[in-house]
Amino acid sequence: MDLVLQLLFTGIGIGAVYALVALGFVLIFRATNVVNFAQGEFSMVAAYLMVVFAVDLGWPYWLSFLIALGGMALLGVIFNLGVYYPLRHRSFLPVIIATIGASILLANSVLAIYGPQPQVLQGWFETPGIQLGPVYLDSQYLLIIAVTIALVIFNYWFFEHTLLGKKLQATSQDKEMASLLGISVSTMIMITFIYSAVLGGLAGILVAPVLFVSIQMGSTIALKAFAATIIGGFGDVAGAIIGGLALGVIETFGAAYISVPYKDGFAFLVLIAFLVFRPQGIFGERVAEKA
């Protein structure tokens, strides 16, 4: 029983990271109808930025953190201008392929610069964690969970209660009408990319001390996050978060009770099961494009 609680805690912690990246997926998907396959690389790049500033240069953690997030915002701008924006009037296939190309480019550029050796980034807190009864609460996992909860609340407030959030929603629902109402669609899409790059980066920085900082971390996280969005119901914010948490828990238990080397395979099996039996996901988002 103790082990179950411990695994549950770890699973929710890792699931929170998937949820954050999944949130980035969903935001871009709703704004542009495009799935950004480089979303996971945002996390990877941010983690490496932390390694550069906090480890290699030895700057304060908080300063490195701010610089890394700033870097992610910049990357969001470049990504939008370089990859999405020139293709915005093309069908979805070229855009998907371009984002895959971008993902390869980002991952392997970092590989070329930093080499294949995984890097280590220590956590935010000095204290490793606290013992609560039978369960050991790792401080980094606690931080991840807290930040995810805060971001979900922020996200809700931002999209439902601010003018900018409403404009973003309007853009994602009907670009032409939004532009007729005087909303600058290209600005809104730019903001979406910046926001989701920062979200992805945040997830990467949070998870880096738990995993290693490696080239593969981006694609691994992205895969799980995508599975999470399908499990939750594609395009649904709440679904992405629930799906992410569920996947984290399933995977942690699978690794503990079934097989460690195949840990990354469980997400895929769950994904296939959902696609076959309930493609609309838990929250029943409509998946097929209609007339």
Add this chain to the structure above:
Amino acid sequence: MAAPAPVIRSKPLIVRHLPYFVAAAILVALAAGMQFDGYVLNILMQATTFSIAVFGLSVVLGLCGQINLAQAAFFGFGAYAVGLGTADLHMSYWLCLLAGCLAALVAGAFLGMSTLRLGGHYLAMVTISFQQIVTLVMINAIWLTHGPDGVSNIGRPALFSTSQGYLAFCVAVLAIVGYIVWHLPDTKLGRAMRAVRDNELAAGVNGIDVFRTKIYAFGICAVLGGLAGGLFAGGFAYISPDQFSFADSIVFLTMSLLGGVASPIGSAIGTGLLILIPEWLRFLKSVPGLYLAIYGLFVILIIRFMPDGIWGFVANIFERWRAKTQAPAAVKPLLLKPAMVGGDIVLEVRGLSKHFGGLKAVDGVDIAVRRGGVHALIGPNGSGKTTTLNVLSGLYKATSGSIMLDGTDITNMPPHQRTAAGLGRTFQNIRLFRSMTALENVEIGAERRGNTMVGQGGDAALTERAMEALTFVGLGHRANELITSFSYGHQRLIEIARALAGNPTLLLLDEPAAGLNSTEKLELHELLKRIAAQGLTILIIDHDMTLVSEAAQHITVLNFGRRIADGESMAVLRHPDVVSAYLGSE
């Protein structure tokens, strides 16, 4: 039956394609006879086998518009089947190669069946996931795959035991596969794939089983991957998991995009270039990741600036420079012989409802369309007309109620089966296959399963039927032009011709007059009269009251999803409820 008008096919197939086979034979002979050193031999072997795998991508991505990011995994299936089979189990090479192709096919079909009903991004992610799983298994299932050590001492067939002989064999396979892939677009299956790529909805209502077509494309791609992998394993005698990773799937994708995704020639060019360039730029490989980073950049740049790839770019220039193919000669007038199975009522709709959550878009509607007449379905905006039409043609599933077409219950059929049962339709917002010519569009309509007007459905008969339909709407002389060169009004006519070519029992026209100017509307009216004169039953939705009142004998009026009037045209239009629905009550 008179000989069909020749379009492009002037000489028998064998004669026209002879040069290809002669060239292929020369290549095979060169591969067998020339003395290569080991380095050149390896490069040629790699290029040959990789090309076959990339052909697979040109089918699934270029022809059918579906993505596959796991081609290296399918390649690995074939390679491991041959590797493990010949090295560990000492089985016949041929048997192993066959097993590898089958394994790839089964895996591909399974992936396709679970995912291809959904949007393209699902397929992208699922194939990436699949690729990762396969790599995991290759590395960790040591008892089966030898893990990271890989498989060595892989056998070859006795007949091709020398490296040169084996290379010649691979080149021969390449030539045969290339021939098949090259000609696939002109076959029925190939046309269906292109239709699915251009417009899935229209493909469905024109009788194409969209889901099955995609699975075929995906299956063909997987098999070619498996075949290529099997050949590869025999060629190099050693394989290891790192040759079949996600990075290699990306390399395959880049090869396909660079050369031109729509054609096997492009695939071969792309493959050759991307095998040779890294050899010339060996220094790039000294920094890990650098050359893949450049591939990633390439992908973005190609998509942005050269979406058709190198070969597409060249072919476009060639196309412009070549004289236009002239339209085929005059043809017989179009005959419409709608089937007559059921009784006097061709379409009987009972209690039809379609609810979207709480919104009752269509609510308990009855419609009875008489054989041989023009029946109009009208109503103010938002009254549920187009929803009704979408439920009739199967794009939406009815919440309740039944639909009988000429004695067949079609209520629960998918769109392509309704089309086979005799339904033809056009769309309010025109849905043609935009990368095809007018003739090819109409040919797809003529291919409707159950079309009795095209005999056995051979190519010549289809072309003839399509020409008749195009001539019927007055566009026969422009048959070989691309859809994009036609005006809006003419595109509408092509869509009608596409439906007519299939010789439907009932023709559904969704606002055919929308967006037409007054001359075009008159022409449309004439066309409807000519169609009706041949006894084809028409169900038309339109806002144009002049058109509706003149063309239709019978009118059904909807408002807020319910039927408010039904009967003979003039009486219905004077009905007080109809007047108040359109003009508002006092």
